[in-house]
Amino acid sequence: MFRIEADRARFREIVRGRIREDLRRYLSTGELIGRAGEHAVSIPLPQIELPRFVFGQNPKGGGKGEGKPGDSADGEVGEGEGAGSAGENPGAHILEVEVELEELAEMLGEELQLPNIQPRGVKELDTDGGRYNRVRNSGPNSLRLFRRTFKNALKRTIASGLYDPLDPRIVPIREDFRYRMKKSSPQPDSSAVVFHMMDVSGSMGREQKEVVRIKAFWIDTWLRSQYKNLDVVYIVHDAVARIVDQHTFFHLRESGGTKISSAYELCLKQIMERYRPEDYNIYPFHYSDGDNWSARDTELCISTLRDEILPRVNQFCYGQVKSAHGSGQFKKDLDGALSAVETLVTTAVNDRADVPEAIRSFLGQGR
Amino acid sequence: MKLKSDLPAALKYQAVIIESAARDAGLDFFEVIFELLEAKDVNGVAAYGGFPVRYPSWRFGMEFERLEKGRRWGLSKIYELVINNDPTYAYLVRSNSLLEQKLVMAHVYGHADFFKNNLWFAPTDRKMLDTMGNHSTRCRRYIDAFGQEGVERFSDLCLSLETLVDPYLPLREHSQPAEDRSIYTPPSERARRSLEALSMSPLAEPAEEVDLRPMVGKLPTYDILGFLEENAPLEAWQRDILHIVRAEAYYFVPQRMTKIMNEGWASFWHSRLLTGGLLEPEEILDFADCHSGATMTAPGQLNPYKLGIELFRHAEELGEDIFQLRRVHNDVSFIHKLVDKEFSARHLSRPSAPRDTDGPEGPAPAPDWRENKGQLLHQLSWGGYPQIELVGVDTEGEGELKLVHHHDGRDLQMGRARETLLNLQALWKAPVHLLTLLEKQGRCLVARGDEVSVTETEEAEALCSDEKPKQPPASSAKRA
Numbered sequence: 001m002f003r004i005e006a007d008r009a010r011f012r013e014i015v016r017g018r019i020r021e022d023l024r025r026y027l028s029t030g031e032l033i034g035r036a037g038e039h040a041v042s043i044p045l046p047q048i049e050l051p052r053f054v055f056g057q058n059p060k061g062g063g064k065g066e067g068k069p070g071d072s073a074d075g076e077v078g079e080g081e082g083a084g085s086a087g088e089n090p091g092a093h094i095l096e097v098e099v100e101l102e103e104l105a106e107m108l109g110e111e112l113q114l115p116n117i118q119p120r121g122v123k124e125l126d127t128d129g130g131r132y133n134r135v136r137n138s139g140p141n142s143l144r145l146f147r148r149t150f151k152n153a154l155k156r157t158i159a160s161g162l163y164d165p166l167d168p169r170i171v172p173i174r175e176d177f178r179y180r181m182k183k184s185s186p187q188p189d190s191s192a193v194v195f196h197m198m199d200v201s202g203s204m205g206r207e208q209k210e211v212v213r214i215k216a217f218w219i220d221t222w223l224r225s226q227y228k229n230l231d232v233v234y235i236v237h238d239a240v241a242r243i244v245d246q247h248t249f250f251h252l253r254e255s256g257g258t259k260i261s262s263a264y265e266l267c268l269k270q271i272m273e274r275y276r277p278e279d280y281n282i283y284p285f286h287y288s289d290g291d292n293w294s295a296r297d298t299e300l301c302i303s304t305l306r307d308e309i310l311p312r313v314n315q316f317c318y319g320q321v322k323s324a325h326g327s328g329q330f331k332k333d334l335d336g337a338l339s340a341v342e343t344l345v346t347t348a349v350n351d352r353a354d355v356p357e358a359i360r361s362f363l364g365q366g367r
Numbered sequence: 368m369k370l371k372s373d374l375p376a377a378l379k380y381q382a383v384i385i386e387s388a389a390r391d392a393g394l395d396f397f398e399v400i401f402e403l404l405e406a407k408d409v410n411g412v413a414a415y416g417g418f419p420v421r422y423p424s425w426r427f428g429m430e431f432e433r434l435e436k437g438r439r440w441g442l443s444k445i446y447e448l449v450i451n452n453d454p455t456y457a458y459l460v461r462s463n464s465l466l467e468q469k470l471v472m473a474h475v476y477g478h479a480d481f482f483k484n485n486l487w488f489a490p491t492d493r494k495m496l497d498t499m500g501n502h503s504t505r506c507r508r509y510i511d512a513f514g515q516e517g518v519e520r521f522s523d524l525c526l527s528l529e530t531l532v533d534p535y536l537p538l539r540e541h542s543q544p545a546e547d548r549s550i551y552t553p554p555s556e557r558a559r560r561s562l563e564a565l566s567m568s569p570l571a572e573p574a575e576e577v578d579l580r581p582m583v584g585k586l587p588t589y590d591i592l593g594f595l596e597e598n599a600p601l602e603a604w605q606r607d608i609l610h611i612v613r614a615e616a617y618y619f620v621p622q623r624m625t626k627i628m629n630e631g632w633a634s635f636w637h638s639r640l641l642t643g644g645l646l647e648p649e650e651i652l653d654f655a656d657c658h659s660g661a662t663m664t665a666p667g668q669l670n671p672y673k674l675g676i677e678l679f680r681h682a683e684e685l686g687e688d689i690f691q692l693r694r695v696h697n698d699v700s701f702i703h704k705l706v707d708k709e710f711s712a713r714h715l716s717r718p719s720a721p722r723d724t725d726g727p728e729g730p731a732p733a734p735d736w737r738e739n740k741g742q743l744l745h746q747l748s749w750g751g752y753p754q755i756e757l758v759g760v761d762t763e764g765e766g767e768l769k770l771v772h773h774h775d776g777r778d779l780q781m782g783r784a785r786e787t788l789l790n791l792q793a794l795w796k797a798p799v800h801l802l803t804l805l806e807k808q809g810r811c812l813v814a815r816g817d818e819v820s821v822t823e824t825e826e827a828e829a830l831c832s833d834e835k836p837k838q839p840p841a842s843s844a845k846r847a
Contacts, residue, residue, distance in 0.1 A: 004427060007425060008432055009426045011428035014425055043440055047429065051757055051783045051787045053531070138511060
């Protein structure tokens with residue numbers, strides 16, 4: 001169903017206002033009412049209706065009861081019937097709007113103008129480079145299909161009555177030419193791992209965690225749209241680091257000191273043992289308020305990053321969330337020491353409004 | 368997607384049995400070819416109006432999206448899809464049970480018989496599968512040459528006018544001697560046109576200037592698309608797109624005009640054939656479940672399957688020849704002939720006011736059955752669209768088109784009417800007038816440039832009135 005998918009893609013582009021702006025004014029946001037478990041859910045169903053001559057809604061003013069002589073035998077009076085376009089009330093039960101994750105990721109990608117991720121290294125390319133098993137109307141001469149082209153020209157010549165069997169001259173014109181066309185395109189390698197590392201020391205409050213949560217969600221969503229298999233590893237740290245599950249990651253509130261190097265070391269250990277760079281695309285993200293225990297630990301972090309982690313990962317992202325107590329020093333230190341390294345991205349987030357910008361700088365590189 | 372897949376043996380066996388039962392019962396059809404497809408692919412085909420290939424358009428994508436969302440959320444499901452073609456193609460959904468497949472196949476033979484024998488289908492293109500493919504190819508070439516956006520914009524313009532056809536024209540033309548037919552351009556002419564269109568490079572001269580003088584002999588006409596195809600100042604490729612849109616619109620017209628009969632006839636036969644000995648005993652219950660699901664009618668709604676099957680059963684009870692009925696009628700004439708007081712009471716009663724609030728005067732009196740019938744006929748007449756006629760060209764000296772809406776008690780939706788007029792004007796490249804009634808007052812809408820102006824007019828009241836709607840108002844047109 002290749003063709004209908006192309007039509008669908010075009011429709012979606014229009015709905016998002018990327019092409020054919022002129023159609024936007026015919027766009028209505030319809031919905032289907034579906035059911036998930038016991039709840040009614042609204043499934044968004046945008047529709048574009050080209051204008052046509054259609055009937056409108058006449059003002060009620062009594063049911064067109066002109067005359068109608070003679071049928072009084074039943075004694076039924078022609079009541080002005082109650083214009084009954086009955087019951088399409090969706091009901092007040094709608095709990096949530098369902099958006100498909102795939103769709104979300106696409107929208108995110110478009111909204112933030114994220115490039116699709118470039119696979120790393122030659123080896124990551126889909127080795128099946130596609131086969132020339134299709135035909136199209138334009139292409140380079142080296143791919144020209146002589147027989148098809150000739151046949152088309154012959155058909156056209158005969159159809160137009162110019163064919164002379166005694167002097168069978170066939171001159172192809174532009175529309176007759178056919179060319180081979182390649183099917184399929186290389187795919188990014190299908191495995192990736194994301195490390196979400198978060199500072200849960202005392203200074204990271206509820207709001208800071210919320211910002212991290214939003215960011216992590218969108219990042220996951222985007223990366224999932226790019227990779228068939230995505231592993232996510234959650235690491236929290238204060239003075240020590242440990243791997244936790246997703247729920248804990250977002251709900252844990254610890255207190256105490258901060259040793260960022262503990263998280264980086266744990267991340268590195270995971271990379272070496274479980275997610276070898278030869279097999280995985282690796283995306284570590286680290287979120288903190290920028291306070292580290294000591295300048296010495298920061299030195300350790302920088303050297304671990306520079307010498308061990310960065311060479312092995314697609315991109316390392318550090319997102320600094322502003323907190324009441326944080327000094328924000330860590331970002332300055334990273335930027336100062338590693339400014340030349342392209343695969344390190346650092347951002348500062350003051351509040352939720354900055355999240356899209358941060359995501360753009362994290363994912364906008366297409367690595 | 369490829370056609371001509373092989374059915375699994377079990378289904379093939381059923382198809383043979385059902386086909387011979389259908390022929391024994393008197394049904395007569397072109398060869399029927401079943402294709403077994405995944406549910407998603409059936410939706411794709413359904414979005415294309417039953418065809419595996421159509422020209423590229425976001426509209427099909429939109430329909431596909433709607434069907435797919437419905438399917439994935441379990442809200443709707445397509446059982447059966449059959450297209451009017453020789454041979455007749457029908458699609459079966461792979462995930463259906465064997466019983467469902469049997470029901471669908473029997474249903475399909477009913478449709479196939481209807482397509483072949485109903486008079487209104489006689490003028491349709493029986494090689495539409497090929498024609499659609501051909502349309503698609505031509506469209507794609509224009510896209511290659513002139514860009515997707517331009518071609519799409521133009522075809523959207525044409526599609527906006529898609530309803531401006533004369534549903535009775537094909538049959539009228541069909542019953543005339545061949546040399547007088549004009550709706551179907553002869554193949555040689557078609558070949559010439561498309562060649563012409565193709566040999567134009569994007570930079571070539573625009574098409575030769577079309578004579579804008581009114582074609583008085585051909586007016587008035589409801590076939591506004593046909594008029595435009597012949598007379599609008601278009602480039603060759605645009606004219607071909609308009610031709611494609613018009614040909615496809617006419618192909619689908621009989622399906623709109625006979626929806627109730629067609630579904631009724633197919634349901635009548637799937638029910639009769641299957642319960643006439645084709646079901647295994649253990650299938651009866653599932654059959655009943657499935658059948659009643661298809662013929663279920665929510666209050667206040669019209670289910671063509673239900674209404675249609677009841678009409679044919681009613682006709683049989685009255686001793687009518689149902690084969691003859693299916694041959695000569697369309698929905699309007701069929702209902703006009705068959706619906707009587709008893710039938711109306713049983714099947715057309717509209718939902719009355721909620722019963723639980725019985726006032727002191729008891730339940731509200733039901734509306735008169737003739738009114739119900741009349742309302743239904745009203746709703747179905749002219750294919751369900753406003754009846755709009757082209758009555759004059761250049762009567763005011765601006766090269767303008769003059770349209771009349773034959774008002775039948777229902778006003779036009781004005782916002783849409785304005786937009787549609789603007790589209791028509793963009794295609795015709797001269798002003799377009801439309802006379803109509805709005806709340807019983809005469810109105811003249813004039814699309815000129817980017818604007819539509821509305822003025823009151825007495826003329827409209829005379830032209831549009833409902834009194835003599837069946838006769839084209841020839842006299843007023845001649846005035847032009």
